[in-house]
Amino acid sequence: MVCLGNICRSPLAHGIFEHLSKDFSITVDSAGTANYHAGNAPDPRSIKTAAAKGINIANQKARQFIAADFVAFDYIFVMDQENLNNVLKLAETESDRKKVRLLLGSDEVEDPYYGGDQGFEIVFDKIEKACKNIIESWNQ
Numbered sequence: 001m002v003c004l005g006n007i008c009r010s011p012l013a014h015g016i017f018e019h020l021s022k023d024f025s026i027t028v029d030s031a032g033t034a035n036y037h038a039g040n041a042p043d044p045r046s047i048k049t050a051a052a053k054g055i056n057i058a059n060q061k062a063r064q065f066i067a068a069d070f071v072a073f074d075y076i077f078v079m080d081q082e083n084l085n086n087v088l089k090l091a092e093t094e095s096d097r098k099k100v101r102l103l104l105g106s107d108e109v110e111d112p113y114y115g116g117d118q119g120f121e122i123v124f125d126k127i128e129k130a131c132k133n134i135i136e137s138w139n140q
């Protein structure tokens with residue numbers, strides 16, 4: 001799960017996907033295309049929004065997306081078009097490029113960083129719906 005700072009959207013996506021896929025043996029992780037917040041915990045608003053739904057993301061630590069993530073992961077879900085472009089800049093092969101897609105398919109999870117708490121709830125709901133759809137498609 002990839003966004004810009006790895007403190008607002010992708011930590012939510014990481015926590016939600018991990019929660020929904022706990023019966024599968026898969027590894028879920030998140031990263032940001034920028035390194036501004038590397039080592040930091042998620043934004044308190046993301047932590048609070050997830051906690052209200054019973055998901056603990058407080059122990060996550062931000063890190064930057066690196067080219068090695070193309071080797072480590074089968075799917076790379078990004079939150080918006082800018083993340084998509086930045087991740088694709090690090091892709092080296094067609095197989096790398098094929099792993100990357102917008103989490104919402106054709107829509108974006110907009111950056112809630114400069115807004116209020118409500119933005120985080122909207123982001124949570126959009127991400128949760130998308131994660132449920134992905135897992136459902138894997139179950140078929």
Ligand code: 4NP
Pocket residue numbers: 003004005006007008009010032036111112113
């Ligand atoms: P995120 O949100 O990409 O969802 O983690 C942001 C967090 C921090 C900044 C921008 C977006 N920032 O500019 O510091």
